[in-house]
Amino acid sequence: MGEHARRIPHSPTAFTEDLMKIAEFETLVENAAETGHDAWTDAAVESGLMREVDTRDPRLAYRGRTLLTAHTEIETDTWQSGLNNNVLVLGCSGGGKTRHHVKPNLLQASGSYIVLDCKGSLYREVGPYLAEAGYVVDQLDFSTMGGTVGYNPLANVRFVDGEPLQQDIIAIASAICPIEDHESDPFWPQAAANYLCAYITYVLEALPSTEWHMGSVMQVFEAACSGRVDRMFAQLDADDPSAFAPALYRRTRVTCGAEKMHSSILGILAANLMPFGFPEATNAYRRARQVDFRSFGREKRALFVTINDMDRSLDRLTSMFIRQAFCALCDSADHDYPDHRLPVPVRFVLDDFANLNLPHIDDVLAVIRSREISCTIICQTISQLEARYGTPAANSIIGNCDAQLVLAFQDERTAQYFATRANKPASALLETPAGMWWVFVRGQRGRMEQAYRLEDHPRYPELVACLERAGTEAVFSTPDEWEFEEFFDFDEPDEPFSPCPAA
DSSP: OOTTEEEEEOOHHHHHTOHHHHHHHHHHHHTHHHHOHHHHHHHHHHTTSEEEEEOOOTTGGGOOEEEOSSSOEEESOHHHHSSOOOEEEEOOTTSSHIIIIIHHHHHTOOSEEEEEESSSHHHHHTHHHHHHTTOEEEEEETTTTEESSBOOGGGGOOEETTEEOHHHHHHHHHHHSOGGGGTTOTHHHHHHHHHHHHHHHHHHHHSOGGGOSHHHHHHHHHHHHHTOHHHHHHHHHHHOTTOSHHHHHHHHGGGTTSHHHHHHHHHHHHHHHGGGSSHHHHHHHHOSSBOOGGGGGTSOEEEEEEOOTTOOTTHHHHHHHHHHHHHHHHHHHHHHSTTSSOSSOEEEEETTGGGOOOTTHHHHHHHSGGGTEEEEEEESOHHHHHHHHOHHHHHHHHHTOSEEEESOOOSHHHHHHHHHHHTSOHHHHHTOOTTEEEEEETTSOOEEEEOOOGGGSTTHHHHHHHHHHTTOOOTTOSHHHHHHSTTOOOOOOOOOOOOOOOO
């Protein structure tokens, strides 16, 4: 019997053949409330009273539960809950954000996951469980550019009628040369982005597809620094008059007359491209297995993106990765499926969110719900959000998360922000005892409840057993350790595991 099968009775004439079966059937129906639908229908099928009809519940893939506290969880089917699935998690370092919120919700195994893994521990400690649950599990390590898959930003540029889509190229250039770096004078990052657009377009139009990666863009940039780039674009223009790269390059030439200005723009571009040119990064661009964002909406996948929370040099690469993931998944929902929603819901778990540079992320959060995409945003305080995105955008980000979880109030700004919804003075929120969390769900008054504990998850024994089979030592595997460190994130590094192969 299929997963989505239900059962219906035979025609009434079939029942008249055996009055005893009628009585049995009536008894089963009367007891349905006590035994449950599956129990009485299974018995009815075995007795011949019912037959199977294969039918599919169109919302089954989207149903699940998001765990918030020990007493509160919300339905993930947005049609049923009336809420979006975005969750904001605020808490100080060591407050349990990873261990007692992220890990339990990964154990729910509901849809696909793209997880920013600051410590690299989630891949080791939850990856084996998801792999055994049928997920394709991968790691992309931005701290060493290692992992099981590579990432090539140019692989996500769409082509229309054989030509690269300039919108995607501009998005890459803007991510590498963000205006936020020079807010007082945005001319410089905009000029650097214009140069970069021309170089990327040249790579996509002049080189074979095997060379479509950021390593080739670096080579074009080096040619620009040595004065050879003029001949390269001129040759492309002669070979292919329809090529767009020479036109883009000519537009940048207006700044070349001012030698100091041109040199300054190249200097800015050199600094911004530095994380993309070292050998390990080039190897990641050329790796045989690459991240395929669209596949996350087709089948259950989990990608753990390891980032170094002590080294911010690759933040641009991480931010661009997240931006491209959102764009690719939304484009897939809009164009690959007739109902404009992903068959498998995708959740982003964005730890260290305040250090990401995601322009207009508040607008993104407002439109992804209909595509069955959601976000868990993790940071420490409201002040962090406001410092990165400004007060209006921070308020919009918070407002687009229908569930907000505060693990600890450590600063007055965060306490003041939630005081009205909690119906408490800010001073009372600052006195929240350890082990108690505040949960705020849209349409409900905020309330303080017992924190959720990973060890209380019904699948925790399966996780421990899975880690033992994978040769990975379970963290806090004894009750004494749970009691001593129950709300802290002191996850010890474990041995790596071999994920299941890609489908």
